[in-house]
Amino acid sequence: MRYKLIVSYIGTNYSGFQIQNNKKTIQQILQDVLSKVCQLQITVIASGRTDAGVSAISQVCHFDTSKEINEKKCLSYSNSLLPKDIRILSIEKVDDNFHARYNAKQKTYDYFFYVGMKNSVYESFATHVGINLDIQEMINACQFIIGEHDFSCFCASNTNVKDKVRIIYDCKIIEVDEHLYKLEITGNGFLYNMVRIIVGTLVMVGQKKLKSSDIVKIINMRDRSKAGKTMPSKGLILKKVVY
């Protein structure tokens, strides 16, 4: 039997999603709790790993069991055992062909950032990017990221992935509140650190170190060193996975 799991978590206190020796990871905690609840050894497969410090509003996973489970009881018992910064939103039985990673068609990430003086409230979930940025020019730059491109420029160099072509369906900056913004980006998949490097590059546009149209040149050069820095993981949230 295969079950689909929707999970939210705050990444702050974890070394990312994926299991690593001697580190506190979301996958480890989920597996420990589900194994206890189901009285079976459970392996949890996610739509993709998220890095240390990255949060998720609805990460999608699946796991297999050798016997039927009561989804409702499993949900409430698991949540009673999980730490508060990890919550299971739903458990439902799915077809054996469903695969949380391979069947994911689309993902949406938010990256929160703010300008002005550092304040405690925004600092708790968003990245401070300076006193004053040309946000309008950053908004203009977003359009050049949309489309099917080889995004080698926005991929961390320490990766084994060969095909760096991805489709970005939507990319926009939204003013959430005074001084507070988010980049909302949807694509068929994302390369390692891709969203964080895109934000770092857009910040250079906001700082007038780049023009918005320079984004086109940077993408065409396919060279990581031409893009901006990798922004901190704080601020990044996996919002939605579509199948």
Added chain:
Amino acid sequence: MRYKLIVSYIGTNYSGFQIQNNKKTIQQILQDVLSKVCQLQITVIASGRTDAGVSAISQVCHFDTSKEINEKKCLSYSNSLLPKDIRILSIEKVDDNFHARYNAKQKTYDYFFYVGMKNSVYESFATHVGINLDIQEMINACQFIIGEHDFSCFCASNTNVKDKVRIIYDCKIIEVDEHLYKLEITGNGFLYNMVRIIVGTLVMVGQKKLKSSDIVKIINMRDRSKAGKTMPSKGLILKKVVY
């Protein structure tokens, strides 16, 4: 000499703004740090107290000194001593007639709430109000709160304030993201627990226990027991004070 202070804080770990014996309060910590930095006994007066658990993006305060201080040095030294969940955004010399509390003309609060299943990300700063609410009816209800009214119905009973007439300039519910909303309310002043009781009453509208137009009747009855419950302090943020 009088100085105006803009401060942000996350209320979670404090027993509110105002000094209380043997409790960790924002006022106490600000006074301790400023007294050390200025080498003077400093008393900090805020635009108003905020309750335990309530955060502020820009609370305004003032304090007096018997000698000139270097604002820039005071700002950076104070921030280096303050805990991260309290940040001073600015310090500037003002006229001796300026009073953070008595001169405040207008305040804006945000109250964050969300629907759907409980998730860790929203749960960290917003109040969960149920699986499904009639948000449109809650939006309609907001218009009946705007204006000059005796708001006795939205005032906690344990208060000494006699004049309960306040002017609400604006009151609206904004969809921040899927399932996540905030009430943004601006007025010339707020009664004890007023925003939290307004949200509690609007939630009853969303649950269809009240019609939006019932708000008018509730206000006219001037009776706390007719309004909804006081919502948790988590979710409430003092956003702006105008002078």
